[in-house]
Structures are given as structure tokens and as C-alpha cells.
Amino acid sequence: MAITFEQVNFSYGAGTTLANPILHDINITIADHQVTAIIGQTGSGKSTLIQHLNGLLKPTTGQVIVDDLIVTNTTKEKQLTKLRAKVGMVFQFPENQLFANTVLEDVMYGPLNFGYKTDEAKQSAQSALKMVNVAENLWQKSPFELSGGQMRRVAMAGALASNPDIVVMDEPAAGLDPKGQAELLALVSNLKEAGKLVVFISHQMDHVVSVADQVIVMQDGHVAAQGTPADVFNRDIDWFKSVNLDLPRAGQFAEQLRANGVSLSRRPLTLAELATMINEEYEHE
Amino acid sequence: MNNIMIGRFVPGSSWVHRLDPRTKMIVTFVFIFVMLFASSWGTYALSAVFVVLAIRLTQQPFKLYWDGLKPIFWLILFTVVLQLFLTPGTPVVLHVGPLQVTWPGILNAIYVMIRFTLIILMSTIMTLSTPPTSIANALESLLAPLNKIHVPVAELALMLSIALRFVPLLMDETQKIMNAQKSRGMSFSTGGPIKRARAIVPLLIPLFVGALQRALDLANAMEIRGFKDAASRTKYRILLYGRQDVVAFIGTLIFVLIFIGIKISGV
Ligand SMILES: Nc1ncnc2c1ncn2[C@@H]1O[C@H](COP(=O)(O)OP(=O)(O)OP(=O)(O)O)[C@@H](O)[C@H]1O
Ligand SMILES: [Mg+2]
Numbered sequence: 001m002a003i004t005f006e007q008v009n010f011s012y013g014a015g016t017t018l019a020n021p022i023l024h025d026i027n028i029t030i031a032d033h034q035v036t037a038i039i040g041q042t043g044s045g046k047s048t049l050i051q052h053l054n055g056l057l058k059p060t061t062g063q064v065i066v067d068d069l070i071v072t073n074t075t076k077e078k079q080l081t082k083l084r085a086k087v088g089m090v091f092q093f094p095e096n097q098l099f100a101n102t103v104l105e106d107v108m109y110g111p112l113n114f115g116y117k118t119d120e121a122k123q124s125a126q127s128a129l130k131m132v133n134v135a136e137n138l139w140q141k142s143p144f145e146l147s148g149g150q151m152r153r154v155a156m157a158g159a160l161a162s163n164p165d166i167v168v169m170d171e172p173a174a175g176l177d178p179k180g181q182a183e184l185l186a187l188v189s190n191l192k193e194a195g196k197l198v199v200f201i202s203h204q205m206d207h208v209v210s211v212a213d214q215v216i217v218m219q220d221g222h223v224a225a226q227g228t229p230a231d232v233f234n235r236d237i238d239w240f241k242s243v244n245l246d247l248p249r250a251g252q253f254a255e256q257l258r259a260n261g262v263s264l265s266r267r268p269l270t271l272a273e274l275a276t277m278i279n280e281e282y283e284h285e
Numbered sequence: 286m287n288n289i290m291i292g293r294f295v296p297g298s299s300w301v302h303r304l305d306p307r308t309k310m311i312v313t314f315v316f317i318f319v320m321l322f323a324s325s326w327g328t329y330a331l332s333a334v335f336v337v338l339a340i341r342l343t344q345q346p347f348k349l350y351w352d353g354l355k356p357i358f359w360l361i362l363f364t365v366v367l368q369l370f371l372t373p374g375t376p377v378v379l380h381v382g383p384l385q386v387t388w389p390g391i392l393n394a395i396y397v398m399i400r401f402t403l404i405i406l407m408s409t410i411m412t413l414s415t416p417p418t419s420i421a422n423a424l425e426s427l428l429a430p431l432n433k434i435h436v437p438v439a440e441l442a443l444m445l446s447i448a449l450r451f452v453p454l455l456m457d458e459t460q461k462i463m464n465a466q467k468s469r470g471m472s473f474s475t476g477g478p479i480k481r482a483r484a485i486v487p488l489l490i491p492l493f494v495g496a497l498q499r500a501l502d503l504a505n506a507m508e509i510r511g512f513k514d515a516a517s518r519t520k521y522r523i524l525l526y527g528r529q530d531v532v533a534f535i536g537t538l539i540f541v542l543i544f545i546g547i548k549i550s551g552v
Contacts, residue, residue, distance in 0.1 A: 113472070
């Protein structure tokens with residue numbers, strides 16, 4: 001169930017006079033059973049990239065391989081529907097996809113489309129709602145009566161309800177309160193534990209280092225770097241400036257320490273790691 | 286979704302882009318009016334030259350205009366077919382069942398096709414080179430005399446410009462909702478007609494909810510800033526005729542005069 005991009009180029013409006021090339025020569029591999037974070041400044045093509053994962057966008061040239069399915073420019077819509085049953089996608093503004101009379105019905109929409117029987121769909125919708133912590137007293141409410149953060153969770157449940165092997169989330173943390181963000185990170189870990197491949201976009205580096213196994217850095221439609229968080233976040237500080245990204249908090253703190261003459265052997269990713277490193281490296285002074 | 290060219294503004298700084306929107310509107314209306322009197326090869330050829338010149342002056346590729354014609358191809362074809370079969374006269378060229386194709390019918394069909402195409406091209410030139418808000422401003426300015434008979438021109442123009450502003454937003458929104466529902470397995474292309482019609486519901490409801498929400502937000506934003514209808518307000522963009530507008534009017538006048546000349550001499 002791994003995902004591979006081979007020489008993918010993509011333009012919006014390809015073939016018309018308004019063609020707008022966005023992605024350039026993307027070659028990446030996203031490993032199965034792992035969490036991959038995609039980072040990069042606004043407009044760098046992250047959302048465009050992940051819409052290739054379930055065939056909403058097809059590469060203008062090159063191919064995207066998901067499991068045994070190869071998506072090229074000419075792949076038919078019918079094939080793509082099969083792909084979409086395997087990929088749950090949560091959008092950047094998921095609240096505007098809600099339509100049904102009740103929250104539960106809305107979450108059942110995906111499973112029903114993918115051929116679940118009504119009671120199966122209901123069951124998986126209920127467990128999805130539980131997974132994202134939507135309280136049971138909201139299930140029979142209209143989705144339009146919910147708060148923004150609640151809508152977001154319902155939309156997320158809608159993507160998870162058809163039990164996809166691949167879960168893709170576009171800035172899932174945006175608009176969630178701190179508790180919601182912590183729950184989201186826990187959800188990502190749980191999904192990984194359950195054997196799923198998770199891809200998410202984030203602007204919060206602390207989220208990235210806390211759950212991601214792999215990081216892909218996008219810049220101007222190119223892949224600027226790909227590797228483990230430890231690799232990527234140990235790059236030169238000037239490189240981070242060049243791609244307009246911040247370090248995680250621990251890394252920023254370490255940089256400030258270094259500027260004041262306290263250098264560590266490498267850049268820590270988390271605050272816990274920072275504390276351990278300071279303890280170990282300066283124990284005897 | 287993004288291939289629809291009619292009514293789309295393509296930013297640029299060509300001579301046509303810089304014309305006063307009122308000029309473009311007047312020239313377009315004059316052209317359409319004149320086209321109603323085109324009846325011979327000479328007049329059509331002249332009009333075609335005028336349109337081609339105007340297209341050149343927008344400094345946009347012909348392909349853009351060609352893309353713009355495609356969506357209404359069927360409409361043109363339909364009228365052409367009507368003309369072809371329903372024009373009486375002699376000589377009859379072809380019998381198709383109870384219908385017949387006559388030589389005047391063929392001529393008429395060709396003329397109608399050219400007329401349609403030219404009028405659409407000319408309107409495309411205007412919309413392509415003029416931002417929607419400027420079109421609304423121009424309309425307001427041109428219709429200002431109607432204020433005297435208590436037609437709320439300013440309000441109508443405001444409504445128009447808001448509506449125009451919402452079109453691309455709604456199109457983007459539709460695309461986004463469609464992507465979200467497709468990801469949840471929505472499919473328009475399977476099942477019978479009832480099933481297909483029902484498949485639109487998950488698309489329409491979020492679209493309406495979003496549009497209403499936007500409209501409410503906009504109304505609030507306008508009210509907070511002290512919007513009051515029927516107030517006479519100043520403009521951010523003041524429309525001024527310049528030298529190139531005079532040139533455009535003279536060019537159009539010359540076109541009309543030659544057109545009348547050809548028409549009288551019957552070429
Ligand atoms: N539907 C579209 N049509 C044309 N161009 C688009 C479309 N969607 C996005 N773009 C363009 O593609 C580029 C990349 O957009 P994308 O949404 O992938 O960025 P992003 O990395 O997700 O940014 P953000 O962090 O702000 O979400 C932008 O320049 C944008 O203007
Ligand atoms: Mg994005």
C-alpha cells in the first residue's frame with residue numbers, strides 16, 4: 001500500500017491557454033504503515049500534491065502509483081472511484097462538505113457510496129465518530145448547528161468511516177483548540193498503530209516532530225527535502241530560512257542557546273529531548 | 286470548470302484593456318446593433334475585419350477566443366440547423382423527409398453562424414478586457430439618466446457587481462465541494478436518472494449554505510462600514526474618457542460609415 005510519485009508534473013488548466021504549472025518533477029516514495037508530514041510555505045503546492053493521492057487531480061505528465069493502481073493523465077474515473085475507497089481524505093476546510101440531516105447520516109454518506117449495507121455503514125460511522133471524539137448527544141443533530149471545530153471532527157469522521165487504508169489530511173489542526181490538537185495527534189498515532197498509512201500537511205513543526213516518521217518539504221512546487229524528522233530538522237539553519245520554515249520549538253531554543261555560546265551535539269526535536277541533551281552534555285559542569 | 290471563457294476577465298495592459306469601460310460597452314452595443322443589418326458578404330467581411338482588429342488589439346492569443354466559443358458551439362449549431370431547414374425559397378437543394386433544404390436556407394445558415402460568432406467574439410473582447418466591477422461601474426454611469434425616472438440605478442449596479450463578484454467564488458466553491466464528495470465516493474456517472482439527480486444533493490446543500498453564509502457576512506461587513514442604500518456615494522474608480530477612447534469612437538464611426546456605404550451599394 002505504499003505510494004510512489006514518478007516524475008510527476010502538474011499544471012492547473014493543462015492544455016488551455018491559461019495553463020498554470022504548479023508541481024515540477026516530483027519523485028517521492030511514501031512508505032506504508034508510516035506517518036508522513038508534508039510541510040512548506042503557503043502556496044508551495046502541498047494541497048495540490050496530496051490531491052493526487054486519490055485521483056482528484058491527475059498528473060499532467062508522470063505517474064502516481066498507489067498500491068497496485070497506476071494513476072496517469074488518462075486514468076478513467078471508474079478506476080479512481082476504486083482508489084477513493086482506499087483513501088480517506090480530509091480537506092483544508094472540511095466543514096463545507098456537510099449536507100445531511102443529521103451528523104450520523106452525514107458520516108454514513110461515504111460508506112454507503114462505497115457499497116456498505118445500511119447497518120454496516122451506521123456501525124462504522126458510529127465508531128468513526130467515537131474515534132474523533134464527537135459526543136454522542138450530537139449525533140442526531142443537524143451538522144449545521146455545530147461549532148467550527150465540531151464540524152471539522154464530523155468531516156474527519158466522514159473520511160474515516162469507510163475504513164480507508166490510507167488517510168490523508170490537509171492541515172487538520174487548523175482551527176482546533178489545544179485539547180483538540182492533542183487529540184488529533186493521538187488520533188494520528190492510533191491510525192498508525194492500526195496499520196494505516198497517514199499523510200498530513202501541517203504548518204506546526206512541533207506536531208510534525210511529535211508524530212511523523214517521514215517529512216517532505218515542498219518549495220515552489222519542488223520537493224526541497226525528504227527524510228526522517230531528525231535528518232530534515234538537523235539541516236543548516238540558513239537552509240530553513242531559504243525554504244521559509246521554522247524549527248520546532250526545541251530546535252529554536254537550541255539555536256538561541258548556540259547563539260549564546262551553549263552548543264549541543266545535534267539539534268533536539270522535542271522539548272524532552274532538549275532537556276535530556278542538556279542534562280547529559282552539561283552534567284559535569 | 287475552469288475552461289469557461291465567457292464573461293471571464295483576463296488581466297492585461299493592452300490598448301483595449303486601457304479603454305474606458307463605457308467606451309467598450311458602447312462600441313460593443315453599436316457593433317451588435319449594426320450586425321442586425323448585415324445582409325451581404327461585403328458587410329460580413331467588413332465586420333469580421335473589425336472584430337479581428339479588435340482581437341489583435343487585446344494582445345491575447347486567438348486560441349483564448351476559440352476556447353470561449355466552444356461552450357456555445359451547440360447553440361450555434363442548433364440555430365444553423367433551424368435556418369437550414371426552415372427557410373423557404375428556391376431552388377431546393379435537398380429533400381429530407383417532409384423538410385427541404387433550399388439555397389437561400391444554406392446562405393442564411395452561413396450568415397447566422399457568422400453573425401452569432403462575431404457577436405460573441407465582440408462581447409468576449411469586452412468581458413475579457415474589463416474587470417466585472419468596471420463593467421458594473423460603466424453600466425451605472427451609462428444608465429445614470431434613468432435616475433430621473435426613479436430607477437435605482439446605483440443599487441442595481443451594486444447588486445450586479447456583487448453578483449459578478451460571486452460567480453468565480455461560487456465556481457471555486459463548487460469545485461472544492463465536488464472534490465470533497467468525490468473523495469467520499471460520490472459519482473455522477475452511474476445509476477438511473479433519479480439516482481443521478483439525487484447525487485447532486487450533497488453538492489447543492491453545502492453550496493447554498495456557503496453562499497448564504499457569504500451573503501450574510503457581506504451584508505454585515507457592509508453594514509458595519511455604514512452602508513446605507515439610496516445614499517449617493519463617491520467612487521473609488523472614477524471613469525474618465527481619454528485620448529484612446531476618442532480614437533476608438535472614431536474607429537467605430539468609420540466602421541459604421543463604411544458599413545452603410547457597402548449596404549447602400551449592395552455589395
Ligand atoms: N484550482 C486552482 N486553479 C489554479 N491554480 C490553483 C488552484 N489551486 C491552487 N492553485 C495555485 O497552486 C499553487 C499551490 O497551491 P496549493 O493550494 O497547493 O498550496 P499550499 O501549499 O497548499 O498552500 P497553503 O499552505 O496556503 O494551503 C498556488 O500558487 C495556487 O495559486
Ligand atoms: Mg493548502
